[in-house]
Amino acid sequence: MIPRIIAAMQAPTLLQRLSQAKQWRIETLDAGDSALQEASLCKLPQWDGDLTGVVAAWACSPAHVEWFQNYCRGVPIWWLGHNVKPELYPTVARRLPLLCFTQHSLGVLAPLHLGEHRAHVVPRYDPEPVWRWQAGMSWAMRSRPKHRFADEVSRLEWVVAQAQALRPHTHLRFGEGQPGGFVDEAGKRAVSASCSAYVSSLPPWTGIQQGEHEAMALGCPVITAPNQDYATGGLVSPCVAESEVDQVAALARCLDHPGVAAEASAAGLAYVARWHGAARSEESVCSYLEAAARARG
Numbered sequence: 001m002i003p004r005i006i007a008a009m010q011a012p013t014l015l016q017r018l019s020q021a022k023q024w025r026i027e028t029l030d031a032g033d034s035a036l037q038e039a040s041l042c043k044l045p046q047w048d049g050d051l052t053g054v055v056a057a058w059a060c061s062p063a064h065v066e067w068f069q070n071y072c073r074g075v076p077i078w079w080l081g082h083n084v085k086p087e088l089y090p091t092v093a094r095r096l097p098l099l100c101f102t103q104h105s106l107g108v109l110a111p112l113h114l115g116e117h118r119a120h121v122v123p124r125y126d127p128e129p130v131w132r133w134q135a136g137m138s139w140a141m142r143s144r145p146k147h148r149f150a151d152e153v154s155r156l157e158w159v160v161a162q163a164q165a166l167r168p169h170t171h172l173r174f175g176e177g178q179p180g181g182f183v184d185e186a187g188k189r190a191v192s193a194s195c196s197a198y199v200s201s202l203p204p205w206t207g208i209q210q211g212e213h214e215a216m217a218l219g220c221p222v223i224t225a226p227n228q229d230y231a232t233g234g235l236v237s238p239c240v241a242e243s244e245v246d247q248v249a250a251l252a253r254c255l256d257h258p259g260v261a262a263e264a265s266a267a268g269l270a271y272v273a274r275w276h277g278a279a280r281s282e283e284s285v286c287s288y289l290e291a292a293a294r295a296r297g
Contacts, residue, residue, distance in 0.1 A: 003055040003289055006072065008064040010080070012042035014101065014210055017123050019044055021285040029057075031064055051075060056292045058099065062092050076295040078119075097295045099288065119291040123210070124281035125272045129219035130193040131265055133258040137195040138163070138223075138251060139172040139180075141188075141211035156201030159223070159244050163251040169196070192218040196261055197239065197254040199247075200224035213276060216268030221261045223251045233275050237267035 002025050007015050009028040019026045027047040049071075057068040060080040068077045079093040081100040098118045140156055160171045172191060174180040183191070192198070198215035200222055215222050223239045225247065230240060238260050241247040254261040 001053045003292070004053045005056050005058060006047045006054055006068070006075070007058040008060060008067075008080075009042060010060045010064075011210075014123065015044060016042050017125075017210075018101075018121065020124050021282055023282065023285045023289060029064075029067070031061075031067055055289065055296060059096070065092050065096070076292060078292070078295075097291070119288040120284060121288050122276055122281045122284040123213065124278055125213050125217040125276040126278070127217050127219070127269045127273050128189070129265070129269055130189050131195075131219035131221075132193055133261050134194045134196060135255060136169045137172065138169060138197050138199050138255070139174065139191050139195050140199045140201065141183075141214075142173060142175045142178055142201060155203070155244060156199060159201075159247045159251065160199060162244075162248040163255070166248065167252045167255045169255055171199070188214060189218060192220040195220065197221040197223050197251055197264070199251060202227065213272060217272045217276075219265045219269055221254050221264035222268055223247050223254070233271055235267060235271045237264045239264040 003023070005024055005026045006029050007026050008031050009015065012028075015026055015028065026044055028042060028044050029047050051072060051074075054072070054075050057072050057075050057077045058080050059065045059068055059077055065077055065079075068075065077096055078099040079096040081098050100118070100120045101123055138160070140160075142156065156173075163169070164171065172180050172195075174183040174187070174191070176182055192215060198212070198220045200212050202209065202212070202224060212222050212224060221239050222237075223241070226240050226242060239250045239254065241250045254264065
């Protein structure tokens with residue numbers, strides 16, 4: 001029997017991507033998350049209440065943990081570590097096995113976690129270079145701004161505003177609660193194919209997340225700060241810049257110089273192919289299932 005995973009639908013598009021692996025079957029639990037606009041993209045089956053073959057339950061809020069404890073007795077609950085923000089790890093999370101999707105190594109996450117079991121699953125991204133340099137446009141994906149830290153939002157706004165002062169251009173911001181609204185996979189391909197760069201608001205101490213990976217896989221240059229993922233992954237790109245001032249300059253160069261943007265595009269595609277290809281993703285899934293078996297005892 002294929003191992004089954006019950007996942008709280010907090011990151012629907014990520015779950016959809018993880019379901020590509022054939023070694024498991026991911027089923028979703030709607031714990032009030034179906035109101036998310038991106039939930040419409042999730043085509044995974046909903047959990048039917050049967051626990052046969054269920055090896056793990058994935059939670060990312062205390063409410064999810066409580067629900068699983070009540071209705072999935074005997075099933076190990078894993079805390080989803082989407083990033084390394086300590087504020088997202090309440091006491092309950094420290095008592096659970098940790099599952100991370102963003103880091104090559106658990107590094108910063110490890111001190112936050114007091115349990116015995118930790119695992120890392122690599123989402124699969126197949127390079128699909130649709131990007132072609134176009135002057136005068138950048139874009140970003142920032143869903144649910146009310147749930148993000150103010151420094152993320154202000155960093156993105158400042159970098160874009162300063163770059164626009166240097167090189168006037170159109171900046172498109174997509175996502176739930178953003179001016180451009182929700183955009184599906186076809187929309188992401190379309191905007192990546194007709195812009196100069198993607199602008200990330202992630203700070204240096206976090207790992208790269210889905211928006212950055214998707215842009216890289218489409219060949220779009222990503223303006224971002226260096227972080228642990230890049231350090232362990234060996235990404236060398238003219239668009240990885242230490243400070244916000246340097247990020248402004250990197251965006252301006254992408255807007256002005258197609259050669260610089262093309263170099264960043266190639267670096268991102270190579271990074272995704274090396275670290276997020278099918279073989280590495282499937283290997284990480286197998287390793288996780290072994291860890292889940294150990295956690296279950």
